[in-house]
Amino acid sequence: MRYGLHVGGGAVMGKSSAAQQIGELAEELGYDGIVTGDHIIIPKEIGSTYPYTKLAESMGYNPYAVFTTMDWLDAFTVLGLLVPVTKTVRLGTSVTIVPYRHPLDMARVVASLDVASGGRIIFGAGVGWMREEFELLGVPYKERAPRTREYLRVMQEVWSADSPRFDGRYVQIDKDLHFAPRPVQKPHPPIWVGGESTPALRRVVEFGAGWHIGPVDIEDVRPRFDELRGLMEAAGRKYDELEITWMVDTTRTDAAAIRAYRDLGVHGLYVTAASADPDEVCAIMREFPKKVQDAVG
Numbered sequence: 001m002r003y004g005l006h007v008g009g010g011a012v013m014g015k016s017s018a019a020q021q022i023g024e025l026a027e028e029l030g031y032d033g034i035v036t037g038d039h040i041i042i043p044k045e046i047g048s049t050y051p052y053t054k055l056a057e058s059m060g061y062n063p064y065a066v067f068t069t070m071d072w073l074d075a076f077t078v079l080g081l082l083v084p085v086t087k088t089v090r091l092g093t094s095v096t097i098v099p100y101r102h103p104l105d106m107a108r109v110v111a112s113l114d115v116a117s118g119g120r121i122i123f124g125a126g127v128g129w130m131r132e133e134f135e136l137l138g139v140p141y142k143e144r145a146p147r148t149r150e151y152l153r154v155m156q157e158v159w160s161a162d163s164p165r166f167d168g169r170y171v172q173i174d175k176d177l178h179f180a181p182r183p184v185q186k187p188h189p190p191i192w193v194g195g196e197s198t199p200a201l202r203r204v205v206e207f208g209a210g211w212h213i214g215p216v217d218i219e220d221v222r223p224r225f226d227e228l229r230g231l232m233e234a235a236g237r238k239y240d241e242l243e244i245t246w247m248v249d250t251t252r253t254d255a256a257a258i259r260a261y262r263d264l265g266v267h268g269l270y271v272t273a274a275s276a277d278p279d280e281v282c283a284i285m286r287e288f289p290k291k292v293q294d295a296v297g
Contacts, residue, residue, distance in 0.1 A: 001268065008272065009039065010074075015276075023089065038097050038100075040137060055249075079092070098127065098147070100133075104158065115181045117184075128144050149203065153166070159182065196214065201224060202231060204242070205231045212245050213266075218260055250288050253269070
């Protein structure tokens with residue numbers, strides 16, 4: 001089983017030497033990837049329901065504190081800081097809130113990072129949940145799902161087509177354009193779709209090279225595996241070709257849990273380390289691979 005690192009909102013990268021420290025340690029310890037979360041502007045008071053409140057509260061902490069009390073660095077700046085200090089580790093978002101940005105701009109940013117990294121970028125994709133942030137950005141909250149689907153189609157089109165065309169509700173491409181650079185990975189960087197609802201699973205089927213599961217209890221999401229398998233088969237897609245990753249907390253992940261993830265068919269566990277202190281993040285990074293290796297070899 002592979003293991004990766006989730007740096008929360010990337011607050012740790014605010015330290016000048018942290019990217020190099022974390023990137024080099026990830027290479028040394030054989031980490032599969034490093035991912036970071038995505039928010040643009042966060043209100044101090046959040047009334048929207050965080051999708052992963054249940055697990056957070058069961059662990060005794062305020063699930064909103066990480067959003068309202070910590071620095072949230074731009075996700076793609078974080079990835080850019082990690083590109084030159086890593087060689088094999090994949091770098092991605094967990095997850096990009098797709099409807100926040102114009103898809104042509106987003107496609108350009110992701111392609112640029114894929115080129116700069118030599119083809120190591122993962123594009124995590126989600127619809128978002130924080131209504132207040134949508135309102136601040138002037139993006140209609142109720143349109144987040146159809147915008148996400150259309151924006152992803154636009155991105156796939158310009159990443160892969162020599163003469164891209166698109167006629168959608170929100171985006172039209174009806175003239176030749178010079179889209180460059182094109183991604184190194186073909187036809188485009190892998191899309192990891194986040195979320196555990198049935199609509200999220202349908203987006204996995206439509207767009208996903210991967211399913212990226214959030215910090216939820218294993219029993220709460222176990223039935224979704226059979227549901228996703230059925231949806232994949234109905235769409236003519238091979239379930240076994242899907243990469244499945246899961247965000248976990250090291251304090252709640254013992255050997256039995258790791259084996260349970262493996263037995264469900266999870267390919268990689270991404271340990272969360274949202275601290276702004278590089279030493280704390282590195283301590284988690286050193287501990288977690290040993291847990292995984294001791295549990296499953």
